[in-house]
Amino acid sequence: MNISAPVAPPQWLSAVSLATTPLLQEPLSKHTSYGIGGPAEVFAKPTTQAELAQLLRAATGAGVPIQFLGSGSNCLVSDTGVKGLMISLAGAFKQLDIKGSKVVAQSGVMLGHMVKLCLKGGLTGMESLVGVPGTVGGALIMNAGAFGGEISMYLERAAVLTLKGEAKEYGRDELSFSYRESSFAGDEIIIEATFNFPEGDTDESATRKAEASARRKASQPLTFRSAGSVFKNPSSGMAAGMLIDQAGLKGTRRGGAEISSKHANFVINHGSASSDDVAHLIKLAAKTVKEQHGVQLELEIRTLGFEPGFWEEAGLGK
Numbered sequence: 272m273n274i275s276a277p278v279a280p281p282q283w284l285s286a287v288s289l290a291t292t293p294l295l296q297e298p299l300s301k302h303t304s305y306g307i308g309g310p311a312e313v314f315a316k317p318t319t320q321a322e323l324a325q326l327l328r329a330a331t332g333a334g335v336p337i338q339f340l341g342s343g344s345n346c347l348v349s350d351t352g353v354k355g356l357m358i359s360l361a362g363a364f365k366q367l368d369i370k371g372s373k374v375v376a377q378s379g380v381m382l383g384h385m386v387k388l389c390l391k392g393g394l395t396g397m398e399s400l401v402g403v404p405g406t407v408g409g410a411l412i413m414n415a416g417a418f419g420g421e422i423s424m425y426l427e428r429a430a431v432l433t434l435k436g437e438a439k440e441y442g443r444d445e446l447s448f449s450y451r452e453s454s455f456a457g458d459e460i461i462i463e464a465t466f467n468f469p470e471g472d473t474d475e476s477a478t479r480k481a482e483a484s485a486r487r488k489a490s491q492p493l494t495f496r497s498a499g500s501v502f503k504n505p506s507s508g509m510a511a512g513m514l515i516d517q518a519g520l521k522g523t524r525r526g527g528a529e530i531s532s533k534h535a536n537f538v539i540n541h542g543s544a545s546s547d548d549v550a551h552l553i554k555l556a557a558k559t560v561k562e563q564h565g566v567q568l569e570l571e572i573r574t575l576g577f578e579p580g581f582w583e584e585a586g587l588g589k
């Protein structure tokens with residue numbers, strides 16, 4: 272049996288007192304939908320704004336790099352993991368209040384849960400997002416969307432904390448959103464969002480929800496672990512999956528990873544894939560599509576912990 276020596280907590284953590292003790296060398300494979308990813312040096316799940324502020328101040332004061340994770344459903348983490356502090360609000364920050372058409376959701380609320388409660392309360396607009404995994408915080412950063420709906424459509428305001436633990440609020444007109452992009456600063460963590468959803472016909476909403484769910488099941492490899500679509504569609508008439516399919520790459524495997532034979536924009540984990548396997552197929556798809564169609568694909572997923580320049584040979588400079 273391989274018993275590794277316990278890791279000593281870094282000095283800066285001694286100034287921090289959280290209800291849930293931060294984990295050292297925590298495998299991020301436990302916190303991503305891919306089930307892949309090396310360790311975070313320190314992985315913390317603060318449960319209150321005060322705890323989060325304290326943690327941010329301590330890490331920033333010590334010059335520790337800080338990154339954020341929601342439920343990890345749009346992230347590929349390298350096999351070597353990430354340095355410094357990883358903060359996740361998923362599983363905490365779960366409060367959701369509905370008053371009339373106003374919905375105030377903390378950023379750790381699961382998107383599907385919010386959609387369900389909205390529909391129950393007669394609020395519409397988000398039913399096409401049923402089946403998008405992830406937290407409200409992650410969905411806002413990514414401007415998650417499906418079948419014509421996007422999370423930003425009914426956003427009113429968002430509250431964040433800076434890396435110094437200072438609270439800030441943004442009104443909708445101070446933020447901009449586009450296809451899978453938002454203008455939130457990368458060094459601010461979203462803690463809460465307020466939405467104003469229209470009231471609507473519950474039967475029509477239930478039908479739209481069922482249609483979205485059926486379309487998703489019919490077209491996506493949902494029985495395998497993945498991070499959803501790997502690439503953005505280059506334009507509304509040109510799907511990344513179609514280009515990868517036409518390049519003959521559907522079903523291509525490397526180790527435990529595969530360019531899904533059901534939906535070529537999904538790289539799936541058959542159970543034993545490494546991050547390197549997935550990254551290899553992503554680069555292969557981007558390079559082949561560029562060679563065959565002259566189209567440079569752009570990553571939709573977020574990549575964490577890769578060496579600088581790792582993605583550049585495939586034109587994926589992230």
Ligand SMILES: Cc1cc2nc3c(=O)[nH]c(=O)nc-3n(C[C@H](O)[C@H](O)[C@H](O)COP(=O)(O)OP(=O)(O)OC[C@H]3O[C@@H](n4cnc5c(N)ncnc54)[C@H](O)[C@@H]3O)c2cc1C
Nearest residue numbers: 339341342343344345405406408409410412415416461499
């Ligand atoms: C099967 C499957 C289907 C999917 N289908 C869709 C789809 O139809 N449409 C779609 O848009 N997406 C889809 N996705 C991708 C993913 O579910 C969404 O992007 C989701 O919104 C990500 O939320 P998350 O909490 O998991 O974010 P994460 O993956 O944890 O993080 C995403 C990004 O947000 C940042 N982040 C997360 N939380 C915070 C926070 N509180 N403050 C600041 N930064 C934060 C992270 O640093 C990272 O950069 C799919 C994924 C899967 C696995």
